[in-house]
Amino acid sequence: MLKDLGEFGFIDRISSLCKTHGNDVIRGIGDDCAIIKISPDENLLITTDMMVERVHFLVNLQTAHSIGAKALAVNLSDIAACGGTPKQAFVSIAIPDCFDVIWLEDLYRGISELAAEFEVDILGGDTTRSLTDMVINILVTGFTKNNETLFRNGAHDGDIIAVSGHLGYSAAGLELLRNSSNSSDQIYAPLLDAHLKPKPHVGVGRILARSQACNAAIDISDGLSSDLGHVCKQSGLGATIFEEMLPLSEALTQAALELSADPMEWILNGGEDYVLLAAIRSEEFAKVKLAVTEAGADLIEIGRFVSGSEMKLIKKSGMVFDIFPKGWDHFRA
């Protein structure tokens, strides 16, 4: 059964059916984007994400505008993880009869406004009917210079593990929307925004790529434990995360208290953060962090890549816990 195999097990199975590649293919299945050489010094990046009603979004919890914007944002985040500049978007949508044109225009406005912010052209797609749930598939192309392309698999032993923003906010925001009557409290606004209006970290990705000090990167979509696990596995390394370095805001703490939840669970396994996780050469970290900060963004050290294959969390108490990839798996959810 698919449930037993899990999403990544299934992807492994089908990948084995799809393994012939042309010489121009730098990366196929298994990175944030497919990476294709189109000239001696330029690469084409392609990424795609499918969002299904009632699986990825609920029309009673979100506006059409925010659903559209998020469907694009998650793809821009993949381009960011490869250090690229996004260029074009293609929007396929299956629409049940019950959606009206005004709602759909609001959805497309959400897509096109975010696209305009990143100078992305919407060049096509497909519109069709669905008998039950709405399904939105967006594909985004981007470009990078050949020597400014970030992969998942380049981390070195000793590299600093850094993230470009808060973790767990999106998961907390979703829980608040679902289970709290106080979700409109001003203090929770950053958590709700993280879930409803994630901002892809394209600028940070470009800075990391140009720095020549970033050995690997990924965007955190499935959760820190899962996505850090991808980088570890593909780089042949382990990782140590320090609890005291993980950003923990008052908003997150208060939400956890109100919902009787463990904020560390959100941080490690929540997913949908859409911040970048990067492996940065330690001797150059200060310089890279300065460049990111000067651009008005964040780069927060949370740990180190180490030899071996295990991921560990060092608690403030000094106790050591294993981290297992427990982020989002669509077929086991």
Added chain:
Amino acid sequence: MLKDLGEFGFIDRISSLCKTHGNDVIRGIGDDCAIIKISPDENLLITTDMMVERVHFLVNLQTAHSIGAKALAVNLSDIAACGGTPKQAFVSIAIPDCFDVIWLEDLYRGISELAAEFEVDILGGDTTRSLTDMVINILVTGFTKNNETLFRNGAHDGDIIAVSGHLGYSAAGLELLRNSSNSSDQIYAPLLDAHLKPKPHVGVGRILARSQACNAAIDISDGLSSDLGHVCKQSGLGATIFEEMLPLSEALTQAALELSADPMEWILNGGEDYVLLAAIRSEEFAKVKLAVTEAGADLIEIGRFVSGSEMKLIKKSGMVFDIFPKGWDHFRA
């Protein structure tokens, strides 16, 4: 309501939200592919199609293998219509819990075998869960030389209208599958194959593109009346189709008799033919037809582009009928 607006009305509405384009964009929404200049003499083609269970396919009428192959074929057909060579495919799929891994592997085998036939690399996609229907979205990239790119809008008054294969076969095949207990009769095999295993006419598209005699092309996915209508509208022309030139086989005639259907309805409005329709300079038609025939394919003259904006059908009796675009519209279906 979406139903009143129709698929093409809706596309017009959302296109107006997506009209900013970079200088590198040769075609955005409104052709078979988006066409992007990536070097002085080369264009990147991108096309995408979404197939929804119970709207585009029925798992009790088709094998997983044929559903997968067709989901790719319809995209390769769009690349063919632009005269391109397909290169990469991206497969997004939303899977309900009830599908098992064996079935899904057969689906991917259908995709990957057809991909291998056309030397297309499957480089990624997305796998996710659906609560009800399966949804498959495939996107295909391709390349053309800048001076060998075919558009919908270049037809000239007097150009020959030619198609690269039979029309109406797919619609007849679907009707047989649905309503005939004799659908396994050998005579019907080409009709069923046209519906279940359409072969994209990539080779013909390349010959047309290289000929420098093809002024416009489209693939017939929605139906002759609808897709010829697109070329007429975008070229500012009308068209005359001669009934006596339309290929009408014994298989199609027999299926129509058995199902009490009008074969001309299938030919004009059936859709899903995935043959190419081309506007070819009349003085070079014989040469182009010879090149296509020598490659083992067909090119059948069915009429002429004419000035004006109307599409006419000249019956064998000499009577003249208007042709209105009545092919497939997902929201009016």
